[in-house]
Amino acid sequence: MATPHELDIDFSDIEEKYKVRLEEGFDHILVVDGVPVIDKSKLEKLLAKIAKEFTRKGAAIKPDDVSVPWNEKTGKSNGYAFIEFRNADAATYALNELNGHPFDAKHTFLVNRFTDIEKFADLDETYVEPQREEYLTKEHLRAWLADPQGRDQYVTYRGDEVSIRWHGRPSQCEVAFEDNQNLRTELYVSWSPLGTYIAALYRQGIRLYGGPSFQLQARFFHPFVRLIDFSPCEQYLVTWSHEPIVVAENIPKGPRSFSTEDEGNNIAIWDIKTGHLLRTFPSILPEGEGAKKQMAWPALKWSPDDKYTARLTPGQQISVYELPSMGLQGKKSLKIEGVVDFEWCPHGEKEREDAAKASKKPTENMLAYWTPEVANQPARVTLLDFPGRTVLRQKNLFNVSECKLYWQNQGDFLCVRVDRHTKTKKSIFCNLEIFRVREKDFPVEVVELKDTVTDFSWEPKGERFAIVSSSDPNLGNPGPGVTIKTDISFYQLDRSKNDFKLLRTLAGRTTNTIRWSPRGRHVVLATVGSTSKSELEFWDLDFNSDDVVKKDPPKEEWNSGIQQLGVADHYGVTDVEWDPSGRYLATAASAWTHTIENGYAIWDFRGQEIEKRLLDRFKQFLWRPRAPSLLTKEQKRTIRRNLKEYARAFDEADAAEETSVSAELVAQRKRAVDEWNAWRVRVAEDIAEIRPEREPHGGAAAARKEKVEEEEDKEEIEVWIDEVIEQFEEVVE
């Protein structure tokens, strides 16, 4: 019913607006470069392979969608292909997922948008000098090691607050960093093994902070992360979340985030410097009925040089991955039937020095593993070198119920704690099989014990170890309020006979934790986690000898050097840690375990309390680890020789400190008293104004005091008074 009037109207603008746009763009087409050059015969196979590769990555295509242009002259393909997708979104997804994807050993896909090709072709050919970016000085990540006072740092986590403090002389115990806007955590904090970074766990993932102002250095997106582990040289980070990885649709893709093939896994390995995700794994739970459903952590064990990381599949194999590719080393795992546990041999100072010298061939890594008795095979401990994969030493063991491997931290000795059962399988006793790794053919020494060993600990850089053994009938069924009686024994390598000899046994203790000073010699025995005992014992194992002649064999009597330096008590102690210099010991009572008298204390190596803080909701105390010293052996020796000169400077500083502290304290007290007295005078005037009739307070008190004094002078006289109130006579008739 168009009126002539209407026909005059120009609809072009509306038509323009609502015109149906045909799919005329080429946004849904990708150009894939790096495709193998082939001839016609292989075309079908190639198309199928490309389609499969894309589909595997979540970008589903059919072989028909791929078109490969031909060079008619040579009769071969040009080495690239066009792929058509359903829509532009699918193309974008495929671009993100497959750009740089290794197709096979020789070919890597380079994916571009079809529409971009023209853009790149038309690029201005003239070279334009790029703008030089302003150089920003980054903070030195190890600046704290250069502290002129040589102090150590520690982090405390209390309530929601994380703070990092210096520990030194009383006047130098200041807060190094406390900014809860920036450095927070939702679970706990952790230092990296050389102290460079501090990791904070958030719901979304991990953040690493470092430098003097603790700026954000890196972040790793792993939702609901619960556990983390650093590689020994701080190059890599392993994270674990209970929640399997889910790849959300709207999250930008890239090398730093999870992709579809990571879905369902729990463990992720990251490169710390680049922030790239290297690989993910599902977590392995121990199989079998009745087995404790607890995952072993760390799930990946690192070789000390960060070159390899190994994962155990209990009972089957050890899979060793090379870094940074995270590919399986040698393309196959170490198949070891029944393998229960393994440990890498740590590198000592010698290896580190060798590694620094480029001329020497880097030392091979070594790992030790053990297998239990299976069928007619005896239990076995094996030393294996890697990547050579040759068996260096094997030792058969019998009647084994459990083994535990302990490397000395320099890799000089390996102790295998073997829990053996008697023939009746009723009782358990313990053997210590000690491998001397530095010697030819790896000689093994056996220390036989009658009791159960609950803890074992090597002296760092030393030839001694300490064990906690117990014959308490309550062992194995701990109940509330039960404190298990233990014995502590020290052993030392006797150089002349090449065996380990008992130094001394401390009987009838409740100690369950041994903490060696990181420099050796000093050791702390602690009763941790008990509700009734919380004793700390400080021992020195070289009391008679000076530090300078430490390496000499003891000429005096065998165990004369052992001396107790002090005893202390920290109620409810849950954690005991030495500082990295071995000068101080920190003990903490964490609110994660109980809520009574939470807080921490710092002691010196003699067991004298230096600092104690009782803090509600206190959770975590961690010393900041130190990187290994850069000084050579000669330099260290010179320092040790001139120790007396250095000591003088420190003694003077100590004396100055003491006088300044006490002067300051006296002044502070005087200020407090003056303040109070001035306030009292003001208040007395005020009261006098309000209640003029009332005696000023000071006077009243003085009067009362006088009265008391008077009373004290007085003699006490007791008088009985008979008061006759009424008296009348009744005459009885």
Next chain:
Amino acid sequence: MHPRREQQIIYLPFTPKQNFEFCSDRGCASHERSLTQIKFNKEGDLLFSCSKDHIINVWFSHNGERLGTYNGHNGTVWTIDVDSQSRFLVSGSADNEMRLWSVQTGKCLFVWEFPTAVKRVSFSDDDEQIVCITEQRMGHQGAIRIFNVHRDGDGTAQDLEPVSMFHPVGSKATVCAFPYMPGLILTGHESGKVALFDASTGEEVLSNERAHMDVVTDLQLSPDGSYFITSSKDKTARIHDAKTLIVLKTFPTETPLNSAALAPNMPYVLLGGGQEAMSVTTTSLRQGKFEARFWHRIFEEEVGRVKGHFGPLNTIAVHPAGTAYASGGEDGFVRVHHFDESYFKARPYGEVEILN
């Protein structure tokens, strides 16, 4: 290595000279349940105690002999106060009654009845008024009432109606007292607040919302009423200026505190508390748990501890002359300690003139 740092606690060289424990095995029927409040009279010769066993006792403070009891309440007696002439005793109980007693005869002179339990009572300086706090329960708001005391006659003729009554809004009041400023009531609250109310209008004149982080458990005035000490479940005790409510001193401890008292003539404060029975996980009597703690009033440093109780300390009172103190515990014991010479002579911080 720096030298060992100065010990944090400088212990006073005193040992309590005499210990009186008012306990059942000494033949005198003492309290069978935990103590709720103890009070010295003005001269300090009498000590009043009340407990959850419904009975109020009065003792001679110098030898621990019991002088008598005040029987009549049918519930936990939460609070007592005695006037400066040792003539009247007022008590508040969980049986919703406040009673006025004759100190001398032990007779109940008057009974006020309320809809809820009485948690705190206090005489004014001039003995003319009583302030009391009643609980917030069963639809009844917590209330603060002020009564006039008719001192003439035998004391049985009292007004049933208060001269003033008001309901503090917000957090309920737990403790109260008359400060030196006339016409004001000083209160401590469940939220940790400390406030001043106008006694006639019930208007909140001044408050310090963040005085404590948890329930205020006790409030004791200085002899002139110009400052006061509060204890709290937040494990601290604090001294406040009564006029401005500014916190002057803080005494942080590691256990929840139930009571705090000022030691007259000496620059110390006494704190008592301990983990509640339900939150104690260990059976061992750990040192430092159930002790009376002495802190320096000005320097805010702990100077000593006195052991003795088997449970948390619920209430502490100091002899008005400062020669003795008494503590009442959850264990049902009242312990009286007389200070010896060394306590008065000790100058752990040297000679410093400190005004009381």
